[in-house]
Each structure stands twice: as C-alpha cells, then as structure tokens.
Amino acid sequence: MLKMAVMIKxxxxxxxxxxxxxxxxxxxxxxxxxxxxxxxxxxEAALLLKDKHGGEITVITMGPPMADVALxxxxxxxxxxxxxxxxxxxxxxxxxxTSFTLASTADYLGGFDIIFCGEETxxxxxxxxxxxxxxxxxxxxxxxxxxxxYEEPYFIVERDIEGATxxxxxxxxxxxxxxxxxxxxxxxxxxxxxxxxxxxxxLVTNKELNLDPNCIGLKGSPTIVKDxxxxxxxxKTPVKPSIEELDKVVSVLVEKGVVK
Amino acid sequence: xPDYDAIVVGAGNAGxxxxxxxxxxxxxxxxxxxxxxxxxxxLSGGVLWGNDLSQILPKWQSEAPLERFIxxxxxGFLTEKSSITxxxxxxxxDENKVGHTVLRAKFDPWMAKKAKEAGALVIPGITVDSLAxxxxxxxxxxxxxxxxxxxxVLLAEGVNPRLSIEAGLRKPLxxxxxxxxxxxxxxxxxxxxxxRFNLSEGSGMASEYILGNLGELNIGAFFYTNKDSISxxxxxxxxxxxxxxxxxxxxxxxMFKEHPSIAPLIEGGxxxxxxxxxxxxxxxxxxxxxxxxxxxxxxxxxGFAFSNGLVLQGMNxxxxxxxxxxxxxxxxxxxxxxxxKSLSEYEKKLNNTYVLKDLKTFKDIRKVTGxxxxxxxxxxxxxxxxxxxxxxxxxxxxxxxxxxxxxAGKMNMSKVKTLTDFYNIYxxx
Ligand SMILES: Cc1cc2nc3c(=O)[nH]c(=O)nc-3n(C[C@H](O)[C@H](O)[C@H](O)COP(=O)(O)OP(=O)(O)OC[C@H]3O[C@@H](n4cnc5c(N)ncnc54)[C@H](O)[C@@H]3O)c2cc1C
Ligand SMILES: Cc1cc2nc3c(=O)[nH]c(=O)nc-3n(C[C@H](O)[C@H](O)[C@H](O)COP(=O)(O)OP(=O)(O)OC[C@H]3O[C@@H](n4cnc5c(N)ncnc54)[C@H](O)[C@@H]3O)c2cc1C
Numbered sequence: 001m002l003k004m005a006v007m008i009k010x011x012x013x014x015x016x017x018x019x020x021x022x023x024x025x026x027x028x029x030x031x032x033x034x035x036x037x038x039x040x041x042x043x044e045a046a047l048l049l050k051d052k053h054g055g056e057i058t059v060i061t062m063g064p065p066m067a068d069v070a071l072x073x074x075x076x077x078x079x080x081x082x083x084x085x086x087x088x089x090x091x092x093x094x095x096x097x098t099s100f101t102l103a104s105t106a107d108y109l110g111g112f113d114i115i116f117c118g119e120e121t122x123x124x125x126x127x128x129x130x131x132x133x134x135x136x137x138x139x140x141x142x143x144x145x146x147x148x149x150y151e152e153p154y155f156i157v158e159r160d161i162e163g164a165t166x167x168x169x170x171x172x173x174x175x176x177x178x179x180x181x182x183x184x185x186x187x188x189x190x191x192x193x194x195x196x197x198x199x200x201x202x203l204v205t206n207k208e209l210n211l212d213p214n215c216i217g218l219k220g221s222p223t224i225v226k227d228x229x230x231x232x233x234x235x236k237t238p239v240k241p242s243i244e245e246l247d248k249v250v251s252v253l254v255e256k257g258v259v260k
Numbered sequence: 261x262p263d264y265d266a267i268v269v270g271a272g273n274a275g276x277x278x279x280x281x282x283x284x285x286x287x288x289x290x291x292x293x294x295x296x297x298x299x300x301x302x303l304s305g306g307v308l309w310g311n312d313l314s315q316i317l318p319k320w321q322s323e324a325p326l327e328r329f330i331x332x333x334x335x336g337f338l339t340e341k342s343s344i345t346x347x348x349x350x351x352x353x354d355e356n357k358v359g360h361t362v363l364r365a366k367f368d369p370w371m372a373k374k375a376k377e378a379g380a381l382v383i384p385g386i387t388v389d390s391l392a393x394x395x396x397x398x399x400x401x402x403x404x405x406x407x408x409x410x411x412x413v414l415l416a417e418g419v420n421p422r423l424s425i426e427a428g429l430r431k432p433l434x435x436x437x438x439x440x441x442x443x444x445x446x447x448x449x450x451x452x453x454x455x456r457f458n459l460s461e462g463s464g465m466a467s468e469y470i471l472g473n474l475g476e477l478n479i480g481a482f483f484y485t486n487k488d489s490i491s492x493x494x495x496x497x498x499x500x501x502x503x504x505x506x507x508x509x510x511x512x513x514x515m516f517k518e519h520p521s522i523a524p525l526i527e528g529g530x531x532x533x534x535x536x537x538x539x540x541x542x543x544x545x546x547x548x549x550x551x552x553x554x555x556x557x558x559x560x561x562x563g564f565a566f567s568n569g570l571v572l573q574g575m576n577x578x579x580x581x582x583x584x585x586x587x588x589x590x591x592x593x594x595x596x597x598x599x600x601k602s603l604s605e606y607e608k609k610l611n612n613t614y615v616l617k618d619l620k621t622f623k624d625i626r627k628v629t630g631x632x633x634x635x636x637x638x639x640x641x642x643x644x645x646x647x648x649x650x651x652x653x654x655x656x657x658x659x660x661x662x663x664x665x666x667x668a669g670k671m672n673m674s675k676v677k678t679l680t681d682f683y684n685i686y687x688x689x
Contacts, residue, residue: 032300069296073385190292190386190403197381 002055004046005112008039010063010070011123035070038118042178044185045148046116047078053150056080068201075196076188082201089206092218099132101216104209117177119144134175141175142168146182262409264290266589267401269388271298274559274578275416276371280316281586283378291375296385299368303537305482306361306491307466309576325366327486328464330359335570337639340473343521344642361464361484391427398554411598412589413555419538421561430548435498437542442509443493446529450488472639481516540565544619551603556585566618568625577615584609624688641667
C-alpha cells in the first residue's frame with residue numbers, strides 16, 4: 001500500500017485575469033480561484049497508482065483558510081485526506097520557505113513513499129517548490145514527468161526532455177513533479193464530494209510544526225523584489241496601402257506559395 | 261431511509277431560497293450546483309426586487325453584496341436620432357430601498373453561503389446527470405453512476421431545465437417561449453457613474469428601452485448602474501432573431517451602445533464581462549405541472565419570469581417560488597407524505613402570490629411586446645409629435661391632432677386601426 005501526497009496550490013483562474021488598461025498591472029480581483037492546472041495532473045498520477053496498487057492519498061496545500069475548497073475539490077476526485085497548512089506566520093513566503101514549510105508538513109505527517117507536485121504554477125511559475133521539498137526531505141526526485149509506474153520497490157518515471165523521453169527508475173521515498181496535460185484528469189463525483197465536504201480538511205499551523213519563525217513566511221524569504229517594470233505596448237502605426245501596393249503584397253504571397 | 265429529506269438541483273435564486281427555507285426548519289438538505297462557487301456563472305440584467313428575501317434573510321439589505329439601490333427608473337423609446345424617456349425619481353424608492361442592482365457572480369454565491377449557514381450541505385462544481393425515478397416517483401438524483409436519494413427533489417435548474425425535460429416532467433421549450441438576453445458589464449469609476457447619472461453614493465439608476473432604431477426587429481434594452489460598472493444589454497424573442505436570421509447578437513448590443521444618447525454614458529468604460537442567457541417568456545401557457553410524487557419545479561425552470569417591455573423580472577419570482585416550495589417541503593416532512601397530493605400545496609401557495617397571479621393577469625402580454633408597431637411605428641410617431649411641438653423651426657405651428665393624423669397618414673395607418681391597436685395594448689398591459 002502506497003502512502004502518497006499531492007502538493008497543490010490555489011491560483012487565480014488565468015482566464016479571468018485581465019490587465020488594467022491604466023496601471024498595466026494584472027487585475028486578479030475578478031478572478032475565481034482554481035487548483036493550479038498541472039497539480040490536477042499530479043493528483044491524477046497519484047490516483048492511477050492508487051487504482052492499480054491501492055494506497056492512501058493526502059492532498060496538501062499551504063495557503064489562506066479559503067483554500068480549503070481546493071482540497072475538497074481534489075478529495076471529490078478521489079483523494080482521501082486534505083491538509084490545509086495555514087498560519088499568518090506562513091504568509092508572504094517565497095519559494096524557499098514554501099518548500100521548507102511543505103517539507104516539514106510532510107515530515108510531520110510521518111513522511112510519504114511518494115510526493116507528487118505540479119511542474120510549476122500558473123501564477124508564479126518558478127518550478128522551485130517540488131525540487132525544494134525533495135532537497136529538504138532528502139528524497140529522490142524526478143521532475144517534468146509524464147508517467148509514473150510502480151514496480152516494487154521502485155518508481156518508473158517517464159520524463160519529458162524536449163523532443164525525447166527519458167525513463168528513470170528511482171527508489172522510495174521520492175518527489176515527482178508532473179507536467180501539464182500528462183494525463184486525462186478525472187472529474188469529481190457528487191458522491192465523493194459529499195463525503196469530502198462532510199469530512200472536511202485538517203488544519204496544520206505552526207503550533208503543530210513548530211518551525212523557527214526566521215525560516216518561514218516573509219521573514220524566511222531571501223528574495224527581495226527590488227523593482228517591477230511594465231513594458232509599454234509597442235506603438236502601432238496604421239498604414240493605408242494603395243491598390244498597387246496591395247497587389248504587390250498579394251503577388252509576393254502567391255510567389256511564396258502562401259496563397260493560391 | 262433516503263440520504264436526504266430534500267435535494268435541490270441548482271443554486272440560483274430559486275434553489276438557494278428553497279434550501280434556506282428548508283434547512284432553517286431543520287430539514288436535511290443537499291444543494292448542488294454546477295458552478296464553483298455555486299451560482300457564480302449565472303446572469304441577469306441585474307435589478308433585484310428583494311421584498312420576499314426578508315422572509316428568509318431578514319438582514320439581507322445590510323449583508324448581501326448589493327450594488328446600488330434603485331432611486332431612479334427610466335423607461336422609453338430610442339429612435340435613430342432621439343431618445344424619449346419617462347424619468348421617474350421618487351422618495352418612495354429612497355425610503356424603502358427594496359430594488360437593488362446586483363451582480364449575480366457575487367450575489368448567488370452569497371445566497372448559497374447563507375444556505376450553508378442555515379445547515380444545508382452545499383456542493384459546488386457538480387452537474388447532476390439525471391433524476392432517479394422509481395414507481396413513478398422521483399427518489400433522488402444520479403451522477404457518475406451513483407444515486408443519491410431523497411424524499412423530495414426540488415428542480416431549480418434554470419431556464420434550460422434538462423433534467424425535468426429528460427424525465428418527461430415538462431415539455432421541451434419552443435422558440436416562442438424564450439427570449440435571448442445579451443449582456444455586458446462595463447467598468448466605470450463610481451465617481452463617473454455618480455456624476456453622469458446624478459446619483460449619490462449607493463443610489464442607482466435602472467432604465468429599460470424599446471429600440472425603435474433597429475428596423476423591424478423586436479428588441480428591448482436595459483441599462484443599470486452598479487457600484488463601479490454599468491450592466492447593459494438587449495433582450496429579444498428567440499423567434500424574432502431566427503425569423504430575421506440574426507446570428508450576431510453582439511452587433512445588436514453594439515448598435516445599442518452606439519446610440520447617441522447611450523454612447524456618452526459609457527464613454528471611457530471598458531468591457532469587463534460579456535454573456536448571453538435565455539429568459540423564459542412563454543407566460544402562463546408554458547408553466548408545466550409544478551409538482552408530482554417526490555418533486556417540485558421552481559423559478560425559471562417552471563417558466564416563472566415576467567416581462568412587459570417596461571420591466572424584466574425573474575429573480576423575485578424565483579425567490580418567492582423557492583420559499584413556497586421550501587415551505588411545502590417542510591409541511592410534507594411533518595406529515596411524512598411526499599406524494600403529489602401532499603406537494604400540491606406548492607401550487608396552492610403560488611396561486612395566492614404574485615407568481616402565478618401575474619402570469620395569469622398578463623396572459624396576453626406577448627401580443628403587446630410582440631406587436632411590431634411598438635418597435636417601428638410608435639417610436640417614430642412619438643418622435644414626430646415631439647419634433648413638431650418642441651422644435652422651433654420658424655414654421656407655423658400645428659395642433660397635435662393634425663400632427664398625429666399627418667404622421668399616421670405618412671405611415672399608412674388608418675385612424676380606426678390605430679385606435680383599436682391602442683385599445684388592445686391598454687387592455688393587455
Ligand atoms: C508577483 C509575484 C512575484 C514573486 N516573486 C518571487 C520571487 O522573485 N522569488 C520567490 O522565491 N518567490 C516569489 N514569489 C512567491 C512565490 O513564487 C510563490 O507564490 C510560492 O513560493 C510558490 O512558488 P511557485 O508558485 O512558483 O510554485 P512552483 O515552484 O512553480 O510550484 C511547483 C509545484 O509546487 C507545489 N506548490 C507550490 N506552492 C505550493 C503551496 N503553497 N502549497 C502546496 N503546494 C505548492 C505545487 O504542486 C506546484 O505545482 C512571487 C509571487 C508573486 C505573486
Ligand atoms: C439578460 C437578462 C436580464 C435579466 N434581468 C433581470 C432583472 O433585471 N431582474 C430580475 O429579477 N430578473 C432578471 N432576469 C431573469 C433572472 O435572471 C432569472 O429569472 C432568475 O435568475 C431565475 O432564477 P433561477 O434560480 O430559477 O435560475 P438560475 O438563476 O438560472 O439558476 C439555475 C442554477 O441551476 C444550476 N444548474 C442547472 N442545471 C444543473 C444541473 N444539472 N446540475 C447542477 N446544477 C445545475 C445552474 O448552475 C444555476 O446556478 C434576467 C435574465 C436575463 C437573461
């Protein structure tokens with residue numbers, strides 16, 4: 001029986017994000033929150049292993065209290081437990097304390113045979129957190145995986161390496177990050193969602209983890225955003241070509257075989 | 261024993277109102293909605309007449325995510341170059357504050373949250389596949405092959421009631437029973453809104469127009485102020501759009517936005533959202549059998565909406581029908597009788613409220629809103645009279661009577677016909 005964890009992050013739905021025409025900054029206020037898309041592929045990878053080998057899946061997220069719905073969504077798809085890592089001391093974390101806190105949570109929960117992550121998030125997309133967790137825990141790691149099989153006591157991992165596939169055999173315990181669209185994700189079902197909402201999620205705060213305040217949240221974040229620059233839209237000057245010029249364009253296109 | 265006393269399909273206004281009514285009386289309720297958060301994808305023009313909400317959520321006026329209370333209502337005609345409106349501003353509106361603009365993407369999740377607080381189990385992000393029926397009794401719902409059972413299923417699935425239709429509980433909808441609404445939300449600063457519409461903080465304006473600038477097309481339009489945005493759109497009968505081969509409803513909304521009296525009001529605003537939705541406008545004739553063994557049909561799914569060209573309402577009908585169905589369910593539970601006979605109480609209750617009374621009173625309203633003259637001749641006639649009487653062009657003045665008969669003559673209308681037409685409108689409104 002495999003003991004598995006899936007790390008998920010709640011992100012604003014990129015379809016709902018607009019760019020403020022005046023300030024040119026991202027406007028996330030209208031955006032609904034969704035589970036970071038590749039994290040659903042990570043969950044599916046875990047569910048596939050569970051279908052075949054049995055086991056237990058714990059979904060974990062570090063985020064604000066309202067991120068519980070992201071966990072419940074995953075439980076509705078078949079995860080067994082939801083852990084919400086939340087504390088005001090965890091707020092403002094960059095990738096270092098995020099990885100540290102999540103690794104500590106995994107440790108607190110007794111460790112796992114395998115921890116799945118998404119390849120990266122749609123809102124910050126550093127791709128640091130999965131490898132970070134592996135390093136803090138001293139687990140094996142494989143990133144950008146499309147497929148994970150289990151042949152006791154190894155995981156067989158297919159990695160996407162731009163134009164080729166690399167197959168790795170790694171031992172337990174391991175962290176594997178899964179690419180977007182690596183598999184077809186299953187939908188939540190009403191029955192499982194009812195169970196999930198009845199069961200609820202378990203909170204983990206720094207009372208439980210007891211981490212050094214200097215290593216978590218904003219205080220524990222070595223990154224400092226010094227400056228943010230917005231790039232101006234390129235100036236577009238409309239042209240009004242004459243019929244002759246248009247003819248020229250068309251003949252060039254015909255010449256090059258673009259149009260017939 | 262079934263899993264729940266009641267399962268409500270759809271967390272729109274009707275479903276949430278029903279769930280709150282039942283859960284607050286101790287019933288074991290499951291409320292399921294396809295969107296997450298529940299109801300977040302619903303769409304309305306946006307004026308909620310919330311009187312009935314006080315019955316189940318007495319503090320709604322201070323707690324709900326409301327935009328602006330309606331302090332000013334306008335109705336009128338637009339022709340190519342003119343706008344003729346009645347501008348109604350009254351202290352009655354101010355003192356009662358029951359009409360409010362709302363944005364459904366915020367309002368519906370709030371109502372669903374209230375259902376949860378009342379004790380209902382609210383499950384978002386799930387589309388129910390079908391009804392579970394046994395011995396001609398609805399015994400629950402089905403999803404992904406699982407059956408969740410309940411003593412009663414309340415169908416509040418909106419204007420396109422797939423489950424009810426597939427289970428044979430109501431007939432498929434015909435074009436003539438539907439209108440299409442297309443809506444945009446245009447961002448504008450509260451400051452600009454208050455300046456442009458002569459409003460104070462919190463107060464708002466709602467206007468409805470008959471568009472006489474789009475030829476033969478039978479189209480109404482609405483324009484409402486929110487806190488920091490405008491909701492505007494057009495509504496047209498489905499039949500009309502098909503008959504005229506109109507596929508690009510967004511062209512129509514553009515034409516409304518470009519009207520000389522509308523364009524300056526939204527100048528500088530940016531379109532933040534765009535959506536289209538159907539509206540049930542079949543009137544009393546398209547209301548189905550409302551109850552049966554183990555089920556009731558609520559809100560838009562039951563055809564409860566009202567439009568007469570001056571107002572477009574459905575949220576209030578949805579809420580009140582939700583409350584009535586909820587109360588019926590509470591009574592059924594107390595008698596442990598979920599048969600059609602027991603649930604017939606629902607229709608009895610509706611018969612005593614405006615929900616069914618309005619639909620009966622205005623059973624012929626489509627003959628008025630569908631009268632092509634409303635969109636062609638009459639706006640022009642009115643414009644003609646106003647131009648003759650209010651525009652000094654250095655010409656001798658005419659009596660209204662002469663203006664009318666001249667204009668009518670120009671438009672090939674006999675006096676008798678016009679008078680009969682007016683009488684018919686008057687009789688049906
Ligand atoms: C505008 C902006 C600028 C930022 N700049 C920086 C910066 O310069 N440097 C920096 O270090 N941080 C920065 N951050 C914060 C930081 O990147 C993240 O929000 C957080 O640390 C996770 O990193 P990520 O989103 O890139 O995750 P990734 O590393 O891309 O995520 C990979 C996977 O890790 C898992 N994961 C990630 N976050 C969580 C979580 N909270 N809970 C559970 N699992 C999770 C998921 O499986 C995810 O698919 C910035 C944030 C913003 C919004
Ligand atoms: C353009 C436009 C303007 C309007 N303007 C106004 C106005 O100004 N004032 C007014 O009072 N009314 C207005 N209306 C009418 C009003 O929007 C509706 O009458 C009202 O929303 C009906 O509420 P309801 O709860 O019956 O349905 P809905 O609000 O449509 O809710 C139905 C719910 O059921 C859910 N659902 C459906 N099928 C399933 C399923 N199989 N499984 C799970 N969930 C399901 C949907 O997700 C949805 O949340 C307008 C409508 C339109 C289109």
